Amino acid sequence: MTMRIGQTWRVVVIGLAVVGAAAGQTQPSTTSQTAEQMMAGRLEQLARNRIENRPDPSAARIEQVLILLDHATRLDDTNAERWRYLIEAIDVAQRDALLRPALEGYLRTSPDDEVAWFRLLLVLGESRQTVEGRLAFYDSLLTGKASDRFSLSVRSRVAYRAALLCREQGDEKGYARELSRSMRLDDVNKEAALEAYRLVTSRSELTPEKQLILLLQVLHADPADAGVHQLIADLMLSVGNYGQAFNWYTTGLVLHELRGRSPSLDMLRRHVVAAWGVGNTARSLELIDGVRQTLEARASAAEAAGEDPTGIATMPLDFQQLLVAIHTVQSQGDDAAQQFATLREMLNGHLADDPEDAKLLMDLVWSAVLFDQGLDKSMAAHLDTLRTILTEDLTEESVALQRLLGWWELRAGRPAEAWEILEPLAPTDPPSALGLCYVLAELGEFDAIGEWLNRVYQSGPERLYGVMAVDMLRRYGLELVSKAEWDAVNASVDRLPRSLQGLALSRxxxxxxxxxxxxxxxxxxxxxxxxxxxxxxxxxxxxxxxxxxxxxxxxxxxxxxxxxxxxxxxxxxxxxxxxxxxxxxxxxxxxxxxxxxxxxxxxxxxxxxxxxxxxxxxxxxxxxxxxxxxxxxxxxxxxxxxxxxxVAWAAGMRRSDGTAAGSAAECNKMLQRVGGTNAAESMLATARLIYILPRVGEDQQELHNRIAGSIVGAYKRMPPLQQAWTVSLIGNEELGNELGDQGVMYWAARSTDPLVRLVYMATRHLAVEPSFLSQTISKGGGDLRRFAQAEQVLAQEAAEMEASSDSGDGGS
Incomplete structure (x- = not known):
């Protein structure tokens, strides 16, 4: 898990020139913050800088972030976003023991945050030692006096957690009860809606109408879930509503793309079938071509990565069969023959390893007779081999083999012989019934075709034979008849407001x-x-x-x-x-x-x-x-x-290059405030003077010395909070010895105050003297000791990286 601020975005620190401020653009010398709030903000900045631009910060860095943010929230417990940042750091560090006080601190600043309240309730629930204790706690939140304190949405999610606990305990009635309560309390609780769908579908054979009711509940909870759109599309395809299936697959596909995800090949295959079912074979071919391009791109990516791309770009067999089928029904003989040759080559490649693999032989010969392609001597030999295998393995020939023989007779131009074989199989075997329809078409008996084609369609609208039957009905201008039990499903989905189905894609x-x-x-x-x-x-x-x-x-x-x-x-x-x-x-x-x-x-x-x-x-x-x-x-x-x-601070101080930095009179005012009784004004004045000091012109040495001497002198008299603030500012300026190692930083290194020592280490990151770290580890308090130990680890890592870099440069 990574912290959100630690992304690898480009950071550019602005090289700010010292510019003069026009009249009326100067700022007041006061701030709306207290001294404690200012220092807390500074500690937060130091914490954020520890991990910024580091998508996977180390444990040592996270430890330092936790310590800095803990001290920041102690100084100022009113900043909601800082509490959230601390909670995030706790999550990354997996320091669950710190979570409850952080959540409680945050909720004091943001009592209306439902999500945080729910999380705190989970933490309180997990503190119970037994499942029974947790269930009793959750029940008190749902039915006791405390229930009115929380929103319906919070209670819905508490009930959902209670349902999961009941399931773990084997309490089926309690599981169903709490799950039902969760959905009643909040009808857009997606977790509960999905759990209810899984529960019901796993325990009983549902009618399509009941399946749709459950799926629409999930859709209501999240209309932008591509997976739900796919499930509804699958259901629509299974009841033969190709138009609705096509629409739902289309919205699901777009939602996948908008989220940067790839749909499954199974979803795409079903989308191809739905498009064919509505007569849009052009769209079917586009979808298949999209699969081809995706697979080729994956193969190229694998090759570029030094991996073996063999087989990655190969079209799956079921897509290749669809290609042959669509070109066949479109009477595109050359294209159909070309695509079948590819399919045959793919299956023969698999048969090379086991020439008597019955399933592969069946797929090959079945494809040949179904699409009326490649019925040559070689295919006849495959049929003989298959007949021998199935006859030897079974006491009587299988239905699949009988069906195959009937279709072979059909394609061989012997419709009467085909009828004799297929007619007994047709009532219970849809592919045989489809063959029977081809026989009837060749015999010119069109009156009987419609009933048989509809039986094939109703037996499996999502199957290849089902959509081929629909295609024949369309070609012969015959009526498509659905099952009576499908009508309620189709009516329900037709009544569904389009604003819900297309909500995520609305203009x-x-x-x-x-x-x-x-x-x-x-x-x-x-x-x-x-x-x-x-x-x-x-x-x-x-x-x-x-x-x-x-x-x-x-x-x-x-x-x-x-x-x-x-x-x-x-x-x-x-x-x-x-x-x-x-x-x-x-x-x-x-x-x-x-x-x-x-x-x-x-x-x-x-x-x-x-x-x-x-x-x-x-x-x-x-x-x-x-x-x-x-x-x-x-x-x-x-x-x-x-x-x-x-806005800018006061203008007027002359630098040697002629630019303005601030008036001497203004500097004198600032010097009077440094170390004064008003802590916030003192800290503001210190910040401004530290900023000015390296920018004072060479011809103003006396002013330069007075500023430096005053800051160092005042530092010794400052309370620890102001000292820590001053130390944090010096770490960001090249100020020379008077404020550095022989001035403020000299005294900071010898301070006994925990906050000053902490800020000293945080500001001089990777440049803290080893003796200071050793002393802090041996004599410092818990926070200081852990911070110093983490600093030692980071310094060692930095030294090792530098040594490795130097070694690499030397080797080249």
Whole structure:
């Protein structure tokens, strides 16, 4: 499992020039955050940087992330997204013991999050030592006084878990009861609907009508599930409704493609049959050609990967038979002969290993007589061999052999002899009945053909002989008659609103994502927050999440422009909007998020002066496009925001190259605030001065020295929180010895405060002195010890990688 922030997206840190700010564009010297919130945000940034651009972070990195986020939530327990990030890290680390307090902390900030409540209830249930204890706990949530505290959707999923526990215990009545309750509580609970379908279909032979009722329940729970569309299509094909089957296979195929998945060959074969059944043989051939292209692409990919491509591009036998059959009924003799030659070659290839394989011989000779192809001496010899094998193995000749002999007589131009063989078999053997129809056609007795063809069709509409019978009925202008028990199924599916079947493919938007900023002008240190609003525009209630209809994964893409150089696209912020289980028609879900996190957050923290303009685009269900950006995928949506501006700090300080950085008077004001009683203002002033220090002109050495000396002097008097903040800032600037190893960092390395020592290690990642790590491991507290141990592991891994790289360079 990977953390969502650890994707391999390109990160470009902006090289921000120091630019002057025009009058009216300077920011106030205060922030809306407390000192604790500012430090908590800094710890979160350090945690995110540990794993950003690392799709599979190591255990040591995850351990450090957990420790940093734990300290961040202790400093500020009001930030919902930070709690979610901690929960995600706990999941990746598989540290289940940490999950309950993290969920409880998050729910104090987001008490309306159904999904988190359900997860906490599961954690509480799992804490019961026995199955009976868990069932009693779940029952109290469903029937006790506590039940009113939770939504119907939450209780539905609790009932579903109770049903699974009953099944494990062998309590069949309890299983059925809780499963039924789960579906009553929330009719878009897909897990419950699928479980009910599996339960009923596995225990009894259902009529097609009852099968359809169950499948429509699953469809209602998730109209965008390609698998459900395929199951309905299979059912429609089995009752001979080729038109509905074709439509459902088509929507299922499109849904597979939109999700980037490949449909099964069995689904494609059935789609070919359905297309043929409605008379669209051109579409049947297109589908088969698509299979051929897919197999050839797989073979090419295997060859490019150095694998043996032999056999990968070979068309499956059942598709090859369909090719021959379709060209035959279309009276395309040359094409039919060519495709049969390929089929014959394929079967002969298999027979080379075992010339007396009865099944292969039967397939070969049956294909020859069915399609009236290749009836030569060689095929006759195969028939003799098959006759000998079956006669020796059985006390009497099999129905399959008799059928084969009857068809052979038919193709040999001896209809009377064919009739004698096939007529006794026809009432119980559909392929023999189909042969009988060919005999009747040759004899010109068309009145009797319709009844026999309909019997063949009704015995297996999805089979090759069934669709061939339908093709004959169409050619002779005869009526297609379905079974009486199929009529109710066909009527039910015909009444189904098209808006449900085609919901995911509708031209009208089904889901709308709107991004709204909580402000468009921010100062240094201010959180940059937005809201994402998800609306169900359809007429149906829809489930949310990975197993639901409405996608809940959104990317907030930010491009930053500083006025110097080209705008630079930052890593997207990933927002999981799965806070509810369903959205009713017209219902909205609002989720807040910050965009100043990750590398962008560190960039903003480390560069207080420049004015920055941010272009923001939110994308629901993002799919990467050819340019490296993201477009909305299936049922996705996107919403741009007006430009957001992070205003510049005061302008005026002269640098040696003539650019402006900030006035001396303003610097004096900042120096007065450093180490002052107002912790937040002190931290803001420290950040600005640390940013300015390396940018002071060479002719302003006195100011340079005064800033450096003041920061170092103030640092010694600062409370630990402000010291930790200062240390975190210095790690991102090349400040020279006065603030580095012989200044602030010198004193930080000798601090006894846990937070300062933690930030010192986190900021000097892979550059912490071995003696510091050893001392921390031997004398530090639990968190510090684990962090230092993880740092040792990462430093060792980095050293080994560098040594390996050097060795490789030397070898070349």
């Amino acid at each position: 009208s938007p089904v889901v709308q994502l709107r991004a709204q900023a909580r402000g468009y002008r921010f100062g240094y240190g201010d959180p940059i927050e937005i809201d994402l609003v998800l609306t169900n525009l359809s007429e149906w209630p829809l489930a949310l999440g990975r197993d639901g209809t409405i996608p809940t994964r959104a990317f907030v893409n930010t491009t930053v422009e500083s006025g110097a150089g080209e705008p630079v696209r930052q890593n997207p912020v990933v927002v999981d909007m799965h806070r509810q289980f369903r959205l009713d028609p017209g219902q909205r879900l609002r989720v807040g998020s910050r965009i100043d996190v990750g590398r962008l957050g560190m960039l903003l923290d480390s560069n207080p002066q420049p004015k920055l303009r941010m272009h923001v685009l939110a994308v629901l269900n993002p799919v990467m496009n050819a340019t490296g950006g993201f477009d909305p995928g299936l049922l996705g949506s996107q919403s741009p925001l007006p430009n957001i501006e992070r």
